[in-house]
Amino acid sequence: MTTLVWLQRELRTQHHPALASALARARRNRSKVIVAYFHDPAQIIGSANSAWLAQALPQLQQDLRERGGDLWLIEGDFATQLQNLIEQHAIQELFYTYQPGSPFDAMQRQAESVCRRTRTALTPFETENWLPYARLHNQSHKPYKVYTPFFKSLQSRFDELEPLDSPAPEDFAFCLPAPKGLDQRPGSLETILAQPWTQNILRHWQVGETAAWRQWQAFQEQGLPHYSDQRDFPAIHGTSGLSAALHFGHLHSRALLFALLESQKRQGTNKPQQNASQQVWMSQLAWREFARSILWHFPESEHQAFQPKFEGFYPRLETLSDADHKNYQAWCQGQTGVPLIDAGMRQLWQTGWMHNRVRMVAASWLTKNAHIHWLDGAAWFADTLVDADPANNTMGWQWVAGSGVDASPYYRLFNPIRQSERFDPQGDYIARWVPELASLPSKQRLAPPTDQPDLLQTALDYPPPRMDLVASRQQHLHRVEQLKQKKPIA
Ligand SMILES: Cc1cc2nc3c(=O)[nH]c(=O)nc-3n(C[C@H](O)[C@H](O)[C@H](O)COP(=O)(O)OP(=O)(O)OC[C@H]3O[C@@H](n4cnc5c(N)ncnc54)[C@H](O)[C@@H]3O)c2cc1C
Incomplete structure (x- = not known):
């Protein structure tokens, strides 16, 4: 039996419930796992985002290989390629992590119909947020449309946060290696990367999970204590610069929240200024949760006025x-x-x-x-x-x-x-x-x-x-x- 873990914007090896579950299952059943990214050139967000992706995918492949796993890189029309892969490798189940908005909504719908056609079990993981979207509602069971009560409610429910699984190191051995032809950066991403404009942009960034954790560490030590005073001044490097790492899922935002809560517990009330700054940063991170929950509840708001x-x-x-x-x-x-x-x-x-x-x-x-x-x-x-x-x-x-x-x-x-x-x-x-x-x-x-x-x-x-x-x-x-x-x- 083979399980496919389809990655979208969860490009990391740790804190990955879908990957960890598939690998743990494979160990129990002595089955196999394919970890794959499908690059459909017709379903991209934009040029700079794709340039980042072009660097992030080989980086993740390398990270997985170092742990004994691998990443398959598949290019072409998503639905066709997914169906081919399922049929050629007798895949019986597909695990993926839900992502809101374009192009993810459309691809997730395509995955549902391919799985129906091929009778493949489909398991979505709604694990990329702090709490599942369906549980984020007010007392009248309506979605929050105002940020402050949304954040207050989230804060009052921190004890409900699920811990994040990390796959055990030995479990990566259950990953199948990428065959020739599916082990390379997709050609259209190669083309994007070759443009002088994207090359120039990428000079400013360190891409990938390891770099993101390093950046978080440096920000936590140097930037975070001054965040509330400095974050509004564009000439100062006063913010984390982690938005792309969060978008690509190199870091799970819940892992960062756990790190903040842990640090607040350690500090107690000793460092009020530092605590205040952490609180402000946490509330910015919660805007991301709010934005994602709005798109989940009101997907049409991506293209239409909300009011x-x-x-x-x-x-x-x-x-x-x-x-x-x-x-x-x-x-x-x-x-x-x-x-x-x-x-x-x-x-x-x-x-x-x-x-x-x-x-x-x-x-x-x-x-x-x-x-x-x-x-x-x-x-x-x-x-x-x-x-x-x-x-x-x-x-x-x-x-x-x-x-x-x-x-x-x-x-x-x-x-x-x-x-x-x-x-x-x-x-x-x-x-x-x-x-x-x-x-x-x-x-x-x-x-x-x-x-x-x-x-x-x-x-x-x-x-x-x-x-x-x-x-x-x-x-x-x-x-x-x-x-x-x-x-x-x-
Ligand atoms: C017109 C407009 C368009 C924007 N487009 C994007 C976008 O495409 N992608 C994107 O990630 N952010 C977007 N933002 C939000 C915000 O500007 C960026 O998240 C932030 O500048 C990223 O820098 P940072 O990582 O240093 O943020 P920090 O200040 O360090 O904040 C930490 C994290 O919190 C989240 N966050 C912070 N502010 C916001 C916010 N206002 N809304 C939602 N999440 C937030 C981000 O994930 C950010 O990385 C947009 C804001 C505006 C006004």
Whole structure:
């Protein structure tokens, strides 16, 4: 008998309930396990995310081989390849770990129908969160739509957290080695990796489980104690930078939660500042749980406004004028003429990551000032972020656009100049990513003088602001007033 463990975004060897169960079963039954990743080029998240994947898969294969196991790498149409594998290797059961959002939902449905056709037992593991989604509801048995009660409820139930199994080292011997042809990085990932842009992005990252644990260790010791004070300042490395490692499942977020709870227990009340910082970080990690639970309960929110009245409020790019297209292009390229936003968009292009505060400010400009649909912004992020994640990206964009659960109020537009005064007062972040402004005095870096076009365009080669922030804010507020009164939207 052979069990297939199909991996999606649980690319690790430890804390892996599906893998541990399959291997433990194999030991009991003297059966075999195939661990496989299916790469379907038609079902990817985006380019930067795929580049990370291209490095992560051989890395995991190596990690599994060092433990006596292996990883099969299979490329092509998912349903066809899965059926072939099941038939060729007489697979009787398939274990996988549920993941919310695109492309996972579609692939999971395809796996269900292949298993039905081939009469293969299918066991989904709903183990990637702190608690199973179906148990995350309020007293009226409705899903939480507001973060604070969601987090409070989670916190009150920490004693229900299931410990995470790690496969026993000797169990990896029950893995079948990958045959020739299925032991190499898929060709289309090879192609993505060969592009200069993705190569450049990956220079900024250490990919894989071992590197992720090292990064967590360093953050726990050096960054975490100051997290609550530093996390909002993009020029400082004040956050963990673990979002891609969490997205790819190199680390299980519950394992990090256990580490935090353990550390809090050890410290008691001795280090209140450190405890406060840990608490803030834990609550950020819980936003990820919230985002995933929202997508589980409301899968349509990945493509539709969560609040129906916002449906149709923002126009899609394809319906817009040339001027709007130019605004969108300028935003993607970090050429809006708003230094903080341009710094963020260039950080994104060069590293595949952007600081959370700048993500909010950049998304606010595109949706509320430029009046372009959040889905168009989310699509650019999905293509260029290494941590691009259907749950977190949707939550972030709908929150900023005002159409999501527990969303930012409609009247709140981030003022990018005020935001840089508060969070990048010396313009260090701006100077790092928009070097043409580095020679200006700090204050002018945040808002270069617009009454000296020669200085801006000729001497510095930096564009004037594409958008009048005050007028576009007024227009947004006017549109929202109409929405509130249910008048047709101009
Ligand atoms: C418009 C927009 C789009 C976003 N798109 C993504 C995305 O595609 N993928 C993604 O992982 N995050 C996304 N975020 C959330 C957040 O910006 C990143 O998780 C964070 O910047 C990652 O950096 P870090 O790992 O250093 O975070 P830390 O501050 O160290 O936080 C630790 C972890 O908590 C989780 N987390 C933190 N903040 C949030 C949040 N607001 N929502 C959900 N989870 C959070 C992440 O997994 C993060 O790695 C988006 C935010 C916005 C405003």
